[in-house]
Amino acid sequence: MSVRFSVEEFAKLKKILPIYEWGLRTLLTKLNIIHEDLKDFRDNHSIEYIRSRMKAPESIAQKLYDMGLDVTADNAKTHLKDIAGLRIICPFARDIYFLSDLLKSMPDVNILEEKDYVSNPKASGYRSYHLILELPVFFSNKTEHIAVEIQIRTEAMNFWATLEHKARYKYREHVPKHLSDELIVIAEQIAALDNRMFTIHEIISLINQDVQEI
Ligand code: 0O2
Numbered sequence: 404m405s406v407r408f409s410v411e412e413f414a415k416l417k418k419i420l421p422i423y424e425w426g427l428r429t430l431l432t433k434l435n436i437i438h439e440d441l442k443d444f445r446d447n448h449s450i451e452y453i454r455s456r457m458k459a460p461e462s463i464a465q466k467l468y469d470m471g472l473d474v475t476a477d478n479a480k481t482h483l484k485d486i487a488g489l490r491i492i493c494p495f496a497r498d499i500y501f502l503s504d505l506l507k508s509m510p511d512v513n514i515l516e517e518k519d520y521v522s523n524p525k526a527s528g529y530r531s532y533h534l535i536l537e538l539p540v541f542f543s544n545k546t547e548h549i550a551v552e553i554q555i556r557t558e559a560m561n562f563w564a565t566l567e568h569k570a571r572y573k574y575r576e577h578v579p580k581h582l583s584d585e586l587i588v589i590a591e592q593i594a595a596l597d598n599r600m601f602t603i604h605e606i607i608s609l610i611n612q613d614v615q616e617i
Pocket residue numbers: 466485518525527528529533563564565567568
């Protein structure tokens with residue numbers, strides 16, 4: 404049976420969610436500007452694309468329940484840091500660190516949490532760089548601060564995470580061992596593939612540099 408907000412708490416949640424939505428939109432605009440600036444003026448292609456998402460009320464309710472908390476709008480606001488989320492996909496693992504440094508240097512932003520699952524992958528094989536940023540959302544009469552979860556990963560890491568997430572969902576967190584073992588092996592192979600692709604990218608860059616210098 405799925406967990407749900409009561410009618411009163413859902414009404415409260417509906418007043419809170421737009422604040423996250425507006426904060427997310429503001430951050431997305433800033434990141435899209437950075438993306439265009441890097442691409443068009445700095446010949447830097449560290450960002451492939453950016454996706455944003457708001458956590459659905461059912462997922463918020465389920466997460467609070469799983470955390471052993473009452474399913475209330477106040478608890479969602481206080482305890483969940485991923486109601487608003489952004490995912491940045493980049494070509495190579497090295498870009499992840501460039502982008503995380505860039506995000507951390509943004510004015511108006513506080514770093515609440517930072518997890519490097521690229522250098523320290525999870526036991527599942529999951530690789531990604533996570534930042535939780537706190538940022539202000541300005542209104543006519545007040546300023547609210549919200550948290551946004553940012554996941555930065557390569558296309559290959561994203562491919563893996565999407566499939567593994569589907570498996571978890573399908574098996575309700577009890578993925579059969581032969582599948583989870585296979586996913587761990589594939590995660591390693593994907594990391595090796597990312598490295599080999601980066602080496603080729605470096606070789607091409609060096610050749611381009613030589614050609615320009617001739
Ligand atoms: P969803 O449905 O993607 O939103 P927390 O989840 O923050 O309470 P945790 O696990 O310490 O606690 O946070 P972490 O590790 O930073 O994970 C946050 C998000 O990263 C998850 O959100 C997933 O999106 C993703 N993630 C973490 N571990 C894995 C993994 O092993 N496989 C995959 N595919 N994704 C992972 P949610 O809320 O769990 O899920």
